[in-house]
Amino acid sequence: MAFTTRPELRGTFGAVSSTHWLSAAVGMSILEKGHTAFDAAVAAGFVLQVVEPHLNGPGGEVPIIVTPAGADKPVVISGQGPVPAKATIAHYRGLGLDIIPGTGMLAACVPGAFGAWLTLLRDYGTAELEDVLAPAIYYAENGHPLVPRIANTIAAMRPLFETHWPTSAETYLPGGKAPEAGKLFRNPELAKLYGELLKQAKKAATREARIQSALDFWYRGPVAERIADFCETEDVWDVSGRHHRGLITADDMAHFTPKVEAPVSTTYGDYEVFKCGPWSQGPVLLQMLNILKGTDIASVDPMGPDFVHLVVETAKLAMADRESWYGDGGDVPMATLLSDSYADARRALIGAEASFEVRPGTPDGRNPPMPPHRAVGTIAQPGLGGGEPTVAKEKKLPNDAAGEPTLTREGAQRGDTVQVSTVDRWGNMVSATPSGGWLQSSPTIPGLGFCLTTRAQMFWLEEGLNSSLKPGVRPRTTLTPSTVYRDGVPYMAFGTPGGDQQDQWQLVMFLRHVHAGMNLQEAIDAPSFHTDHLPSSFWPREINLGAVTLEGRYGEDTRAELARRGHKLTIGDDWSEGRLSAVARETAGTSLLLKAGANPRGVQGYAVAR
Template sequence: MVAGTHWLASATGMGVLERGGNAFDAAVAAGFVLQVAEPHLNGPGGEVPILLWSEAEQRAHVVCGQGVAPAAATIEKYAELGLAVVPGTGLLAATVPGAFGGWMLLLERWGTWRLADVLAPAIHYAEHGVPVLERISATIASVEGLFTADWPTSAATWLPGGQVPAPGSKLANPVLAATYRRVVAEAEAASATREGQLAAARRAWYEGFVAEAVAGFSASTAWRDSSGEVHGGLLTGDDLAGWRATVEEPAAFDYRGHTVLKTGPWGQGPVFLQQLALLDGVDLDAMGYLGADYVHTVTEAAKLAFADREAWYGDTDVPLADLLDPAYNADRRALIGAEASLELRPGSPGGRTPRLPVLPEPGTASDAPGVSGARSPQGVGEPTVGAGAGGVEQTLPDGQVRGDTCHVDVVDRWGNMVSATPSGGWLQSSPTIPSLGFCLGTRAQMFWLQEGLPASLRPGARPRTTLSPSLALRDGRPWLAFGTPGGDQQDQWSVNFFLAVVHGGLNLQEAVDAPMFHSEHFPSSFFPRGSRPGVLHAEERLDPGVVAELRRRGHEIEVQGPWSLGRLSAVARDGGFLKAAANPRGAQGYAAGR
């Protein structure tokens, strides 16, 4: 089974399984196709965290394909430039491009296919073109002025013939195809073995011609970014050469016979586990699935968990055991009252004193302190796309529009499972590097430019990413791989999906389809880091009586379109069957299997 956010990627992964590849081969091939099929949501310059279950090893792993901040990226450096937050677009927000290394590590350690075979579908689609989704066209249209006025290399790549590509037309990226062909050619020239070729491909990317082009572009060019000013980059060849993807132990929490596995707190993944820890002492079944008590309680638990994310998470020593401790969560659970909280309330795990970043004033999402020209940033956030394209995006108070990213899940005939959430390096994030056909990512916008915080900017540190794939065991056996795009919403939509299966009694597709909701209460992870205390988004399919009761309890409900929130997908091993589900919102998610 393969499920994901674009039919071409899911079909590619299924083709790999049909031809004898395993789940890891399929995920890698699908991941590279996503870069071509959804270029407005991810790209080669981005990153990927991966959760996997190895049936041979009988254990789960995290592959961290999240790159780190450059050696020159210090708080003092940004202060010299007059910046109080990292720009949401342009070269200053770049971290080491980690996606390639993450996919290569997954393929090398657990896969069976050769580099040329897993890259062939992506090279084909980049050379010959993919159908332009309505969202791709809307995204490019939203940044057409930026491209033509300030980012001519991006205009050359994404405005063929000087025009925004129309929905349904074909869009190719021959320069990217040539980049991947060269990587394959250099790898095959370097070695006759699969492992040798993968090692040579990594060298080409992080020490060879790709790294040279990235470093040269960062050092020798400067571009207007979301601060309104023109800046060059900080990323160097040494930054790329010194980085490697890593394999780590997942964080875990047991909930009602299920064990949920997430990345460590260098990403937001454990906030899912904290929500379960809070809800473990609540009788959700008695509240009735999607009733007012249920939605209120789940939302208030999310607010508490995400407040802890702000105070405690980062690429540092995080007291996760204390954050998941039953006694700590019993005290925190007592804070959930009958009314909606309008405060950001982090806890004190192990008696530690929380420290929160200094935030922009509530409701001022487009006015970042110390950032000039930030009134109407284009291309920022978890990728900004055209309003209403496909009925999925939501307009923010300042007129920006929120999009999402990509996801793929795979389970194979042997029982191996993969959940991966590639993102970053989307076409509107940064100017295209003309010799490579892709742009750098902007994940450094998730660092704080304030000293002493877990997520403070430090050279060589990982940004506290929102990318958050999920695995779950049931009664100790691998059961479910799932996830969604959506930035800060990922570990709300995914929690809602999981609870719909566990408490709502829904099957996978019913749980994906169910009316979705999420809180906007806590600070955004994206430039310019605003928050909207008390705001709760809900699809209009949620019962009107429930919405009215939530408003009575103090939630500021903003009703969204009937099929507008969440882009979940999932695969499962369940009762002797393999199962899968994909998101109907936007009519592009796809699940396949046999």
Template sequence: MSQFTTRPDIRGTFGTVTSTHWLASTVGMGMLEKGGNAFDAAVACAMVLQVVEPHLNGPAGDLPAIIHLGETGETKVLCAQGVAPKGATMAHYRDLFGDGLIPGSGLLATVVPGAFDGWMLMLRDHGSLELAEVMAPAIAYARDGHPVLPRVAATIAGLHDFFRDEWPTSFATWLPDGEAPKDWELFRNPDLAAAYQRIVDEAEGTTREARIDAARKVWSQGFVADAIADYLADASVTDVSGEAHSGVLSREDMAEWQASWEAPLSIDYHGWTVFKTAPWSQGPVLLQALRILEGVDLAAMDPYGADFVHTVTEAMKLAYADREAYYGDPDFSDIPIDALLSRDYAAERRKLIGASASLEQRPGRLPGLEHLADAAIARAARDFSAARGASAGEPTMAHLTERRGDTVHLDVIDQWGNMVSATPSGGWLQSNPVIPGLGFPLNSRAQMFWLEDGLPTSLRPGSRPRTTLTPSIAEKDGTRIAFGTPGGDQQDQWQLIWFLRYVHHGLGMQQGMDAPLFHTAHFQSSFYPREAKPGEIMVEPNFGEAVIDELRARGHKVTVAAEWTVGRLTAARREPDGMLTAAATPRLMQAYAVGR
């Protein structure tokens, strides 16, 4: 494989920002140039991503982040994953859906909005700039316009009739003249701009921290919460099931929830310490896969060859099978995470990797928890006969429909060694109608709960849905890397592949992102309609026909994607001498790394 890359690694010592949209990356860098730190830059970058990639995230979505504090050396997790409302009881949802699926869009799929409060908590506790300064670029792009991405325009165009007939507030916001925006024309969201400006204006206080806390209160108890509650009081909207439903989110739910800090999970892998979020996310999947692969000589394999693709795929199947059986909110369930991450357990799982592709769902059978493994296997085999409406809930890439949501990602490092890896998502323009006067919709993360008792992922008021969002930080001998990607269930697959090639084969940061990627859909999807596709993998065509033929000969059900359509990775690295390096995928021609 060629050593040439589509772009250079960005290098410098002052700071770097990399994200899934060049405008957001540039805005984040601007905060560093103003004297801000990585946390100021991350928040400003994220607010702009909400404006320029509204089909991928929004302020009422959700957010996990892993941060590293350069001064203290502490690494910690920001959890801004909202919880199920008090009215989201099993009895209420079963009355509507039996033991079927929570729809992948609409008001019943909504949990408490988390992203905005999460970003404000990061800014308050670790930022240095004023709220107004950090939010100014997003307000300006929403008010004055930004060049709309072709994928945003296509997504809106694909929902023209549905918005017109079923979600009129979304029609007014995304098709203000009755037509979808054209590629690259200036697109404005005046209601969002006005809402953000009002939050800033009402955020009064005698200190910077007090003003940020005031903004959080304006969101959760002020005019934002009022607008959401007033709309939900009598709204009944058509969702992906094809039927109209009312929501259960209340003012009380909004007022009582706040984002929080917690410790990360971590393991050691070939000298690297890899940090991930807890099992309320899919983050431990990457750690489990690394544990399984720890005893395999990956360095001896061609990183673009069939052996590598097969072995990594089979390891991912095993790790994701455990996700489906055992992960969930540890505040509500006793998650056996120590057992799942142990070397002894991984060694037993490793023995299951054979010469041929497995077509079975094979969660581990932990003592006393065998019923959870059996339940996961049964769910994966079940036909839910799910309706397929116009606003679906599954994150996708360019090779799938434009009507579904996805995610964004950003990585930031400043001159002081502060780091942020964050994967905001939810609140897509496809997920729910726009709240009148606010310019943004609610999220649809509740679709990840099951209407089945006794599971770590059972629907419970106050519980976090087991999200797919999963940023990463890794360190070795003073070198630290922040990395991640959008992509739903694929996130920890693409990150794993990139990281393995970096560790075992010496691929450069950009080189690893340009390299051909793959992922499996073998396990049960996290998103409505919750399908499992045993044995299926998707590969990019630049693996070559020989590799693809070999994978098929081993029993993999291979789909060849269009060129340059799998994975949206970004990454930033800091070395002990202060040298910074950053990279961003060329896929979709949106993501960019900037720095100096």
């Protein structure tokens, strides 16, 4: 039996897994009221915006994979908002920029999360809008106990808030002080906004009309007006070392509707794995599975050096294709990228030693367009400079996970992501990976209590790439929830925060579950790893060739063998790789068994099942 920090939870009524215990508990409370996994996911998602504001917010985004009971395949709701109509390469180049800043207003996209959650609620759920918003309003109004990472993030951002982002100081420095971990933290402005929204929505006659009224309030009413006004009038400091205004207009907000799409998928033995399309990095997981089909991955030690080497070398190839071919609005050769013949050709490139090349493929004989490669630490960044405050580095916490918010340069702190997965007794399932609108991404907008996503930093300012900046298209996001069918029946919903590492960690968990017989919790708990041999999706878009990070629980023999093969190793903390959440369902005749597991890293993720 593999080591596990807690049992795999099992039941027959419902299961919720999330990156924060309050979110999981709220999701289960919705199920207890007789509602569905869809309603539970929405309520849990709104709570995550309140209790993990350094990792997601109302001004962020969320891709959602929705699996109605008995469906032949899932549906994807894209809550990834596009860039504004004014966002052109010429505009940014005219400002003297060759890369989109990772903070401030220039990287702001239309906030898509609200629209996606309400689309899920309206089209698939049963609960009233007030039911799913009530827990978030409660925690925003009455307070929630602040986890240490949020307190550390706010403390690190304090000089920037006080000097450049005064509206954020009003929200996150109550009484002029950084809040303490474990103490109650409130966001009364957000609670008031949701109250205004519900008051307006209640005037409508039907459930669907009330939800639509809320969407109008957000995208064509007071919320849109406040966002547009802030973008038009406020000069905001960002990591370029200068002040810029945002580009979002009321028209950009009004024209946004979450896209409802078919997923992409591949088969792997008895399993079919579904992901969002190439506007996300989701197909990376599918490409990796296709490559690994023809290897001995099923028989190697899942904790040994052969397993790590195979997965890392496979990830390098799939990530190279991501950089060359993925994007929204581009000509993506998805069918070829997911074909067996293409996987065969890519698999043949894996050698016995670590590769230090970036090797995108040539699907359909096409030459791969390549973004610039910026080696780690070689890109000059201005920081705050000029006598302006320097943001202190965040203190290291026990069990800090890779992918949590980190200071990338002076004055810049990157946020991460959250996850919620749900399943109910009827067989409905959801996997959602919310992110963006981090408290450290851009200033809080007065009257709203939240800030905007900076996801546009994932575009390139070079012409001719599938991920080149284009007005009105979605950034190629790192957000990538997963859903798996087994023997043609919905089986598992899962995902993780972690930026570029998300599909790497999900692959490791899935392989160990499928081939090593680990249950969900064991597969989540097992030591993990990732490679940074890829251009980062986040400012300043650097690449670290040959780099592999292992959790400290890997033994000396494994480390030595990987080093012998040429991998540039970094040994992280014992519990530092991944924040996975997963639920699953099994049927045997008329019997139903629901399962759940949650990440112990960071000591805040929990699952609930009964």
